[in-house]
Each structure stands twice: as C-alpha cells, then as structure tokens.
Amino acid sequence: MIASVTLSIVNGCFPFLTLWISKELIDEVTRFIQSDTWEYVALVWLLIGQFSITVLSSLSKNIKEYLDKQMVYKVEFDVQHMILANTSSVPVMYFDLAEYHNHLQRISGGGSRFLSPVRTMIDMFEAALSLCSYAAFLIVIHWSLLLVSLLATIPIFLVQAKYSQLRYRLHVKQNPVAREAEYYKYLLQDRTSAKEIRLFGLASFFLNRWIEKFVQNASETLRLERRQQGAEVGMEAVSSFFYMGMAVALIWLARTTKMSIGDFIAIIQAIQGTQGTLNRISTLLAKLYEEKLYIKDFYQFFEIKEPRIEINKGQEPFPTPIQRGITFENVSFRYIHGDRDVLSNVSFHINPQEKIAIIGQNGSGKTTLIKCLMGLYPPLHGQIKIDGKNIYDIDQKQLLSNITVIFQDFIRYHLTVRENIAVGDIKRMDDWERIQAVAKVSGTDSFIQQFALGYETPLGRLLVDGEDLSGGQWQKIALARALFRDSQVVILDEPTASLDPIAEMEIFQNFKLLADKKIAIFISHRMAASRMADRIIVMKEGKIVEMGTHEELMELRQEYYHMYTMQAQWFSAESEYTKEVVGWRN
Numbered sequence: 001m002i003a004s005v006t007l008s009i010v011n012g013c014f015p016f017l018t019l020w021i022s023k024e025l026i027d028e029v030t031r032f033i034q035s036d037t038w039e040y041v042a043l044v045w046l047l048i049g050q051f052s053i054t055v056l057s058s059l060s061k062n063i064k065e066y067l068d069k070q071m072v073y074k075v076e077f078d079v080q081h082m083i084l085a086n087t088s089s090v091p092v093m094y095f096d097l098a099e100y101h102n103h104l105q106r107i108s109g110g111g112s113r114f115l116s117p118v119r120t121m122i123d124m125f126e127a128a129l130s131l132c133s134y135a136a137f138l139i140v141i142h143w144s145l146l147l148v149s150l151l152a153t154i155p156i157f158l159v160q161a162k163y164s165q166l167r168y169r170l171h172v173k174q175n176p177v178a179r180e181a182e183y184y185k186y187l188l189q190d191r192t193s194a195k196e197i198r199l200f201g202l203a204s205f206f207l208n209r210w211i212e213k214f215v216q217n218a219s220e221t222l223r224l225e226r227r228q229q230g231a232e233v234g235m236e237a238v239s240s241f242f243y244m245g246m247a248v249a250l251i252w253l254a255r256t257t258k259m260s261i262g263d264f265i266a267i268i269q270a271i272q273g274t275q276g277t278l279n280r281i282s283t284l285l286a287k288l289y290e291e292k293l294y295i296k297d298f299y300q301f302f303e304i305k306e307p308r309i310e311i312n313k314g315q316e317p318f319p320t321p322i323q324r325g326i327t328f329e330n331v332s333f334r335y336i337h338g339d340r341d342v343l344s345n346v347s348f349h350i351n352p353q354e355k356i357a358i359i360g361q362n363g364s365g366k367t368t369l370i371k372c373l374m375g376l377y378p379p380l381h382g383q384i385k386i387d388g389k390n391i392y393d394i395d396q397k398q399l400l401s402n403i404t405v406i407f408q409d410f411i412r413y414h415l416t417v418r419e420n421i422a423v424g425d426i427k428r429m430d431d432w433e434r435i436q437a438v439a440k441v442s443g444t445d446s447f448i449q450q451f452a453l454g455y456e457t458p459l460g461r462l463l464v465d466g467e468d469l470s471g472g473q474w475q476k477i478a479l480a481r482a483l484f485r486d487s488q489v490v491i492l493d494e495p496t497a498s499l500d501p502i503a504e505m506e507i508f509q510n511f512k513l514l515a516d517k518k519i520a521i522f523i524s525h526r527m528a529a530s531r532m533a534d535r536i537i538v539m540k541e542g543k544i545v546e547m548g549t550h551e552e553l554m555e556l557r558q559e560y561y562h563m564y565t566m567q568a569q570w571f572s573a574e575s576e577y578t579k580e581v582v583g584w585r586n
C-alpha cells in the first residue's frame with residue numbers, strides 16, 4: 001500500500017516533468033533550426049530525457065497497477081482466510097444461531113470493504129493538497145474568508161455523516177430479509193430442489209416470495225436515499241447562503257478599496273475551489289466513517305462470544321483402550337433457542353465393547369444424545385464420562401478422533417471414490433489396502449468396479465465426468481468412510497435407511513465383525529436390527545423409558561414391545577394390520 005501511494009505521488013509529478021521537458025525541447029529545436037552551427041548536445045540530452053520520462057512514467061504506472069491488483073488479492077485472501085478459519089473452528093452450536101449467519105453474510109462482502117478506505121484516504125490526501133493551496137491564497141487576503149468557507153461545509157458534512165450511520169443501520173436491519181431472499185433464490189437455482197419445485201409447481205410461489213423480499217429491501221434503501229438527497233439540497237442551500245454573504249462582502253470591498261477586477265475574479269475562484277474541495281473532503285470523511293462501521297462489524301464477528309456456548313478446553317488424553325465404558329449421569333440438554341429440554345435426566349452406562357441400539361419415535365432426542373456424546377453440544381445439567389473422565393476434560397481433537405459417527409445427513413463429498421472413503425482418516429489417504437478392504441465390507445466395491453475409472457471416479461455433479469450415486473450407494477460410501485477410521489466408538493445414526501433389504505442384511509451381518517472390540521451404538525427405526533444389540537435403550541420425549549435386552553423388553557410388554565410388535569405385524573399374514581392393508585386392495 002505504501003509503495004502504491006508513493007507511486008501515485010510519483011505519477012502525479014510526471015505530467016509536470018513532461019510539460020517542462022516538452023517546452024525545453026521546443027525551445028531547443030527552434031534554437032537549433034535557427035542556428036548556423038551544429039550544436040546538438042543539449043538537444044540529444046533533452047531527447048534522452050524525454051525518452052526516459054516516457055519509459056519511467058509507463059514503468060511506474062504499470063508497477064502501480066500490478067501492486068494494486070496484488071493488494072486486492074492479498075486483502076481478499078486474508079479476509080476470506082479469516083472467515084473460513086472462523087467458520088471451520090467455532091463450536092457447532094454457533095450454526096444454530098440465526099444472528100451468526102446474519103453476521104456472516106454481512107461481512108462476506110469481501111476485501112473491497114478494506115480497500116475502499118485506502119482509496120478514500122488517498123483521495124482525501126489529494127483533496128487536502130489542493131485545499132492547502134486555496135487556503136494559503138485566501139488567508140493572504142483575509143483569514144475570515146477561509147473560516148467562512150469552513151463553516152459553510154459543516155452542515156453538509158453533518159448530513160452526510162448522519163446518513164452514513166442510517167445507511168449502516170438499515171443494512172444491519174435488512175440483513176435477515178436479504179438472507180431470506182437469498183434462500184428463495186437458492187431454491188430456484190439449486191439442482192436438488194429443481195425436481196420438487198417443478199412437481200409442486202412452486203416456481204412462481206418462490207419467485208413471488210423473492211420479489212417481495214427484494215423489493216422490500218430495495219424500497220427501504222431508496223426511501224433513505226431520497227431523504228438524504230432532500231436533506232443535502234437543504235444543506236447546500238445553507239452553504240450557498242454563506243457564500244452569497246461572502247460575495248456581497250467582496251463586492252463591497254471591491255467598491256470601497258482599490259481591488260482590481262483580476263483580484264476579485266481570483267478571490268471568487270479561490271473561494272469556489274475551496275468550497276468544492278471542502279465538499280469533496282466532507283463526502284470522503286462521511287464515506288470513511290461509514291466504511292469504519294463496516295470494518296468494525298467485520299472484526300466484531302471474530303469476537304462473538306456466546307456465553308451459553310461452552311468451549312471445550314480439555315487437555316487430558318482419551319482413555320485408550322476404554323476400560324470402564326461410557327456413562328451418562330443425569331444429562332439434560334436444551335437447544336440454545338429452545339424452550340424445552342430435548343434430553344432430560346438421561347442416565348445410562350455402556351460397557352467396553354458393548355453394542356447398544358437406541359430406538360424411539362421421531363424427535364425423541366436420539367441424535368441429540370449422540371451430538372452431546374461427541375462434545376459438540378454441552379449438557380445443561382449432568383455429565384458424560386468416558387472411563388470416569390468428563391468429556392469436557394478430554395482434549396477435543398482426541399475425543400473426536402476416537403468417536404466415529406455416520407449421521408443421517410452425512411456429506412456427499414464431490415471428490416473421487418477413494419477420497420470419499422479416505423477422508424474418514426485423512427492421514428491415511430494412501431492406505432490402498434485398507435480403502436479396498438472397507439469398500440468390500442460396506443458393499444461399495446461391487447458397484448465401484450462398474451465405473452471405468454474405478455476408485456478414481458469423481459462423485460457428484462461438480463466435477464466433469466462425475467458420477468452421481470443413488471441414496472443407498474452414497475450411504476454405503478459413508479459407511480466405508482466410517483469404517484476406514486479405526487476409532488474406539490462407532491455410532492451409526494440410521495445407517496441403513498436408504499439401503500435395499502439385501503444390502504441392509506449384509507451390513508448387519510458384517511456389523512459384529514466391523515465393530516468388533518469397539519463400543520457400537522446404532523440408532524434405527526428397523527426394530528429387527530435392534531435384536532443384534534446387547535442392550536436396547538428406548539427413548540421417549542427426551543427421556544429413557546426402557547433399557548434392557550430384546551427378551552427383557554419384550555417381557556415388559558410396554559413401549560418397546562408395542563413398537564416391535566407393530567412393525568412385526570406388517571409381515572404377519574394373520575395380523576390385523578396386514579388384513580386391513582390387504583383389504584384396501586379390494
């Protein structure tokens with residue numbers, strides 16, 4: 001930036017130098033033509049001088065242009081890097097906060113916000129230079145001329161500063177509406193939503209929503225703009241009034257003193273020049289003020305501290321191998337904006353190498369329980385312990401690397417098959433043998449062999465030649481990824497929801513093998529799968545209502561029994577359900 005500013009000052013000198021050397025050259029050429037002698041040394045030097053100035057001027061201009069571009073990239077890089085470093089490391093709970101997303105969107109304008117004040121300051125520097133020369137001229141005539149010129153600018157500056165602040169406040173207020181508009185735009189542009197938008201004929205519905213939100217923001221902005229323009233006209237009238245007073249005073253001076261017409265015109269021009277420059281400085285100052293607000297907002301984003309979000313600062317190592325197991329002690333949890341406990345007083349213990357199934361109706365808190373175990377969501381009350389150590393005392397990296405989870409909404413990475421599996425343990429990216437082994441166990445290998453590029457086939461539609469997979473095939477890839485990571489605890493949240501019955505059967509047959517010597521937790525709505533577990537936890541409305549083996553729970557004849565028999569009845573020709581459903585056909 002310093003180099004760029006220096007070069008703009010240097011560039012400003014070149015026109016004077018060019019003018020001067022052209023004048024000298026013309027004089028020298030005239031003298032040379034009229035002279036009888038061949039004295040050409042001075043002429044040659046002047047030509048060399050002109051050549052050098054042209055080259056140097058071009059060099060300096062182009063270096064400055066390059067430096068400016070480099071500055072844009074550097075600032076853009078730093079800004080984006082800071083944002084990405086933040087979004088990829090803040091506690092996951094921040095993503096549940098709408099304010100976080102609003103703030104993120106406000107600052108995502110990029111590096112231009114940072115470069116703009118730099119340009120404004122350079123402009124101000126130039127304006128200040130010309131102001132100095134006008135001011136010097138006016139002070140020589142009378143100091144009051146400069147004072148009145150300064151006073152005349154104050155109203156305009158005040159209006160501009162006020163509206164800069166109003167514009168910033170409006171921007172903050174409009175942010176949620178802008179995000180909403182963005183969402184409707186996304187729905188209308190996104191590949192995955194394209195089918196359903198057409199199926200339900202939602203295009204004009206979302207388009208109208210987008211128009212509504214867009215127009216709402218645009219009309220508010222324009223209303224403010226109109227008010228500002230009106231206020232500026234008023235303030236300019238006030239300034240002109242000052243200047244008119246000065247003009248009258250000058251006319252009176254011209255009449256009563258010996259001021260020449262030339263002096264009078266020069267003073268009027270100096271006053272006009274001062275007025276113009278001061279107005280420009282005032283506009284630039286207001287702009288700088290507005291830019292300051294945005295930059296402050298940018299830095300505030302990185303200082304957000306949500307008191308309700310506990311940061312995991314544990315240092316202790318993860319117990320390896322786990323010897324006593326995992327314990328939930330009276331754990332209660334509530335989402336940050338929630339008004340009820342999603343988990344309440346949950347207590348249970350999992351022994352080393354035990355296989356646990358968690359079942360329960362939709363929304364009963366199964367996934368939330370897993371998110372708490374991973375240390376992503378701190379309990380409101382109670383503790384989660386592994387071998388007696390509170391998970392918040394364990395180093396977070398170690399905790400996460402010892403727990404593998406496949407969530408229902410796992411990521412479908414637009415990477416190659418090999419990379420999709422290997423991201424499960426990025427350090428072992430090149431462990432070919434293991435990649436192939438887990439691909440075989442998860443059932444991925446059989447369909448990968450059909451692709452010409454095999455494991456190097458890009459998946460998804462982002463890359464050229466990318467292959468898209470079916471829901472079940474993606475799920476197999478996710479399963480392979482989880483297996484690739486050799487952790488002590490494996491958690492599968494609805495692992496087989498998209499799998500066909502044969503694949504599901506295979507996965508469950510392999511499950512004991514896959515999770516051998518590990519603690520395994522799986523959440524499933526397929527009641528039959530829960531029979532594989534050593535113990536079953538039944539959840540209802542955030543509480544554990546039953547716990548035991550399949551046989552024990554069946555004997556209890558309560559929640560589990562009802563859920564199990566209800567599903568089993570679908571397959572029994574004698575059951576009431578089957579008779580009713582078959583009855584629909586008749």
Ligand SMILES: Nc1ncnc2c1ncn2[C@@H]1O[C@H](COP(=O)(O)OP(=O)(O)OP(=O)(O)O)[C@@H](O)[C@H]1O
Pocket residue numbers: 096335336338342360361362363364365366367368369
């Ligand atoms: N990020 C969140 N913010 C606020 N509430 C949430 C959030 N995630 C889940 N919930 C609420 O917490 C409750 C439990 O959700 P959870 O996902 O744990 O249920 P689940 O038992 O896994 O359900 P399913 O069987 O449908 O997957 C639900 O009522 C849901 O509305």
